[in-house]
Ligand SMILES: Nc1ncnc2c1ncn2[C@@H]1O[C@H](COP(=O)(O)OP(=O)(O)O)[C@@H](O)[C@H]1O
């Protein structure tokens with residue numbers, strides 16, 4: 001007699017989307033996504049066979065990922081009928097200095113994570129809100145926090161350091177890196193021979209970063225102390241001369257909150273395009289030169305990051321594109337790889353137009369791939385191994 005594995009619920013709140021699901025072992029029995037939060041929210045849902053289900057009504061339209069998560073929870077419950085969840089796992093973007101692996105949520109852990117909200121203002125509040133709501137509604141349901149930062153704890157000290165006084169580094173001001181659940185999943189899904197190789201993974205979504213991996217282990221990454229560093233993103237600036245921040249405060253009299261709002265919510269693709277859009281789909285469809293300019297800056301920044309990360313690996317065997325833009329935006333991938341042609345990667349235009357998985361030619365020295373990420377599956381794996389053992 002075969003028994004059905006226990007059901008594990010999963011919530012992955014990003015900056016513009018919330019993805020929720022239920023897994024039974026490796027089988028995804030239910031999934032629902034709310035995307036375009038903050039712009040044009042839309043929702044879709046699927047059952048175990050991939051058949052579309054009527055998704056939850058977006059009424060009222062969620063203004064942030066925390067509100068979207070609270071619409072998804074009763075929907076998941078209703079879909080499950082009377083079946084009970086054995087545990088629920090959450091993506092928690094910042095785990096701080098002390099959490100190198102997923103952990104069971106306790107009131108003490110929750111209080112500690114609350115203190116990290118200023119370091120991930122677009123994410124951490126929305127990661128913690130559903131945890132708190134569930135703790136009240138179902139206090140006996142085990143909850144697990146899976147940290148985006150944990151995967152990067154393997155980075156050598158030289159790749160974690162900022163060139164600031166050592167005492168500040170000792171106080172925890174250093175590069176943590178994010179999107180770790182996505183990178184961990186991609187590491188588990190690399191085709192041979194890349195699991196043993198030198199690979200840069202470009203996670204290009206509303207938040208965007210890249211990670212250098214050797215044998216599936218993080219060696220370096222573009223995001224830093226916060227998820228503001230590195231690549232330009234939907235609304236985040238990415239790396240910027242810190243002198244600009246000083247200038248905005250000293251010469252323009254901006255407060256810390258105003259600078260935070262500018263760099264997290266009004267910069268990136270949205271700022272570069274003169275306020276046209278933070279959404280890559282909209283920019284690619286536009287013939288406004290400001291949209292083209294924003295896309296060009298983004299692609300060049302991704303190429304430069306990949307080349308720079310290759311230095312930390314001493315060479316490169318593979319480049320992987322993933323997340324919303326990486327998986328779907330063929331023109332972005334093409335532009336990035338054209339900038340990197342001199343490194344030894346040759347784009348297969350036809351394969352790229354149909355999203356791969358392999359988008360480099362057979363004779364390309366470096367393999368380029370499109371691999372869909374699955375942060376939810378990674379959260380389910382961690383949650384099952386922690387809560388059910
Ligand atoms: N078909 C597409 N073509 C181009 N860009 C796309 C496409 N589908 C999604 N995207 C882009 O992916 C980004 C959202 O990525 P996603 O990984 O879902 O975000 P989040 O960081 O919120 O998890 C948006 O900029 C969106 O425009």
Ligand SMILES: CC(=O)OP(=O)(O)O
Nearest residue numbers: 014015178205207227
């Ligand atoms: C860390 C981060 O930026 O996440 P997301 O891309 O989901 O916004």
Ligand SMILES: [Mg+2]
Nearest residue numbers: 014015205323
């Ligand atoms: Mg995401």
